[in-house]
Amino acid sequence: MATANGEHHVIFMPSGRRGQARANETLLDTARQLGVAIESICGGRLTCAKCRVRIEEGRFAKHGIDSAAAHVSPPDARETGLLAAAPDGDGAYRLACASHVRGDVLVYVPEESRAHKQVIRKSATTRVIDVAPAVRRLYVEVDPAELGEHRGDWGRLQAALAAQWQLTNLTIDLPALRRLQPALRAGNWAVTIILWGEHEVIDVQPGYKEGLFGLAVDIGSTTIAGHLCDLRTGAVLATEAAMNPQVTYGEDLMSRVSYATTHPGGLDKLHAAVIEALNALAARAARAAGQQLRDIHDAVFVGNTTMIHILLGINPQELGGAPFALATRDAVDVKARELELRFHPGAYVHVLPAEAGHVGADNVGVLLAEEPHRQDELTLLVDVGTNAEIVLGNRQRLLSASSPTGPAFEGAQIRFGMRAAPGAIERVRIDPQNWAARFRVIGEDRWSDAWPSGPDVPPEAQPQHLAAGICGSGIIEVVAEMFLAGIIRGDGRFDPDRPHERVVWEGKRGAYVLATGNQTANGQPILVTQDDVRNIQLAKAALYAGAKLLMNRLGVARVERITLAGAFGSYIDPQYAMLLGLIPDCSLDRVTAVGNAAGDGARIALLNRHKRAEAAELARWVTYVETAVDPHFQDEFVGAIHIPHATDTFPHLESRLTTPLPRTANGNKANGRALRAERIRGRKL
Secondary structure (H helix, E strand, C coil), X not given: CCCCCCCEEEEEECCCEEEEECCCCEHHHHHHHCCCCECCCCCCCCCCCCCEEEECCEEECCCCEEECHHHECCCCHHHHHHHHCCCCCCCCCEEHHHCEECCCEEEECCHHHEXXXXXXXXXXXXXXXXXXXXXXXXXXXXCCCCCCCCCHHHHHHHHHHXXXXXXXXXXXXXXXHHHHHHHHHHCCCEEEEEEECCCEEEEEEECCCCCCEEEEEEECCCEEEEEEEECCCCCEEEEEEEECHHHHHCCCHHHHHHHHHHCCCHHHHHHHHHHHHHHHHHHHHHHHCCCCHHHEEEEEEEECHHHHHHHCCCCCHHHHCCCCCCCCCCXXXXXXXXXXXXXXXXXXXXXXXXXXXXXXXXXXXXXXXXXXXHCCCCEEEEECCCCEEEEEECCCCEEEEEECCCHHHHCCCCCCECCCCCCEEEEEEECCXXXXXXXXXXXXXXXXXXXXXXXXXXXXXXXXXXXXXECHHHHHHHHHHHHHHXXXXXXXXXXXXXXXXXXXXXXXXEEEEEECHHHECCCCCEEEEHHHHHXXXXXXXXXXXXXXXXXXXXXXXXXXXXEEECCCCCCCCHHHHHHHCCCCCCCHHHEEECCCHHHHHHHHHHHXXXXXXXXXXXXXXXXXXXXXXXXXXHHHHXXXXXXXXXXXXXXXXXXXXXXXXXXXXXXXXXXXXXXXXXXXXXXXX
16 A cells, blocks of 8 residues: 555565665665665676565564565566576566565565575584484395295394394385395495484495585574574584564464464465575584485484474464463474474484473474583573573473564564674764764774764775665664663653754654764664653563562572573673663673574484483473463563663662662652663773
């Protein structure tokens, strides 16, 4: 539907950037105006065919639009010819430079068309892992076939395995059985088998062969990260990551549940999207390690319950409402080929178990990696993401919960929000006196106040990346800095009694100018709006309330250690997280980031089959707390909306401030007041 001035709504995914396009404006021009970097070597001259995009079809209630291929101009013969010449020219794509907007559209920009590839911080961390994988290679010498001896080649191989390796009651996968006879004869009755789970032969190869590889994958709501490992040595051979293409159909879990259940073929689309992404990711990892996709002999996947249901082709409808029933909470072993994953023909995918309706295999992976059940310290473990999983406890007892933080921490629901890509503002400092901002963008080592400007600056001295938007860590820091400087009050509102040139007003709603037009890629200022602040408040309140709920259940007022997991949790500054009230009070030197612990847990289970049994025990031992039905959750949530909190205290944080937080008569932080010129001591820039 066109707006009053004839413009149409355009949303680009997976960046989440949205705005208005004039009628008949090309998608490429619209993308440039909104700061969405789409590859275009020819500059829109319909030559390079690098600006391929996909127009999504259907009703997208979350965005309030109906998108259709007919809402852009039809392709002409020249565009059709260029698209047909592409390696995967299947008619699903359009060229952004040739697609003129004629209605509301949701546009998916595939990875290869993004000029600024996302920076996905999900690398593997160094951990000590006992290598005992679920698959292994065994060299076997088999008795030759003889006239009058009727056991069959599989019977002879079974006998040899029993005699030489003490293995009995084995089965053989059908594709391996088909290869058995030619392999035995090509190897002169000596073969190398691949055994899975100590009971199934999944491959037979002639002679002596080496090389055994597995893939550990964390399927996140926003990003997918995989580690290709040598199953003999445990070494990580390659790490690859990609955006989860399902964000096109919904940025948060409930949006995807809704899409799967209300759109015709919705589940099939979501399932196909993640399978395609997994195959592409695995192929890149194999290629980086000098292997082939079919060389992947085993895999372990983790993810939240919605992601795992969709991966397995199970409708997640029951997860969308109470009682949030899972199809299964047990671990699942399924042939990769049944999921249309192009791994080794006999390879299995092992999915770690879940704890409850909204605490899934990814959280079990975190438990395997961080082992809070082996510690004496009372630890709060938070995996920050679109849906935050929280664990509190030690070796005596563990509680877990899920908090629906939403996609704001990923840069979505923020007017100028974007994923972590070159040009995204990731660090912010605001002068408390003049409210001027300094920031650093991904891809630039220098802070913005050190960028040279003017006509005499040589090209090599110019910034490589001007600001294009704000990513998750940047929005956390800018809101905290705005609070410190007094631009916003403790309730999150802009102070109308302090007019300033850095604050613009849209009616009664303020917006802070973070980057001026000459500091941005498209020449337009980047603002932090009242809605942006409110969305961050809601997200942090949900996370904090979940943590407080678990603390109340255990009857504790403080925790001894906080561990931040996940790509986003690993990159936010703990001081800012505490200043906003994202996490409870704790000594800041006891707040640590551990990287992609869910992915590390998947890697541990890939390399050690015994850890899979431990994961099953852990999933049943943890006590799950359902925040959605807890009567105290709403009270904690309301209190946590203020910055840092309306009712709680933060003595460890205050010890780092030059002046104490304002207090009311009853000792709580004063509501509705902002700190003025509070600065954190010793902060490293």
